[in-house]
Amino acid sequence: MSDGTSSEHQGESRKGAVPEAFGVRLGRAIERSGPLCVGIDAHPAIMTAWGLPSTPAGLLRLSMTVIEAVAGHAAAIKPQVAWYEAYGSGGMAVLEQTLAAARDHGLLTIADAKRGDIGSTMEAYAYTWLSDDSTLAADAVTLSPYLGAGSLEPAFELAEATGRGTFVLALTSNPEGASVQHVGGTRSVAARVVEEVEERNMGLSDTKHTMRDQIVIKPNGLVVGATVGSAPETVGVDLSTFSGPVLAPGYGAQGATAGELGQLFSHVRGRVLVNSARGILRAGPDPADLRASAQAATEDLRRGLGAG
């Protein structure tokens, strides 16, 4: 990273080209390949079951096998950055290769980095995951709003400028999330996060984010776990007025079903990406089995969501 601002970086590399908006690319990917996002989570148990060594070489094999197997049968992959960081610099080099390979195979990439810090530091996180000039740039990144959704502004700005997206944690799939996110009842912390992300989206003009058939998907999305049940109602989260995409982890290994997803996300059909990591990876390492698992999940999700 040089010492220029993040907007200087992407300005240089795009050379005035207008990037296609993330929402447009996402909508098209979901239409074409369905709502599945395959998580690449290199848990030790998965590595062992696949007969892979716990080394960067093993991590690379896992990542490439998944990408080659599921390309065309999923809209996106979501590498869990934590498992790449765990291997140090070798792991981060594998993450760079993984992101590049996914792009080459026509898969959207969501870096699951869950970043969030004061604005000045956030600039560096934004640069890393969302700048045209970064070797770690993905199509979108997951963000944590604990320092206030407004502190994520450098990421919102850079995502808009480079045609990328963000997914801000709102109602997470883990049971512990309730102790913070549900505070405030129908005026909950989670509801405020949703409002702030939507306010940010509302400041953007529609034209750039509109597909041919007039679906508008704004670049800043939410993470809402597939396991949250009736929580949106009880904590005042209303997705019917939200204009971004939704990333929904919790299907598969965490137990949420396609039927539950259909109920939870009836207002964001065509804009919801359903993540499954262990639920797909456990079918490996045979690529044919992985592909079959992704195909079965996609069919199940299409039935459950009723679209996409």
Ligand SMILES: O=C(O)c1cc(=O)[nH]c(=O)n1[C@@H]1O[C@H](COP(=O)(O)O)[C@@H](O)[C@H]1O
């Ligand atoms: O941001 C996420 O992706 C995320 C948010 C959330 O609320 N719950 C959640 O499980 N995740 C991530 O989604 C993945 C879930 O993996 P599986 O449970 O194996 O499908 C992990 O990488 C989690 O870190």
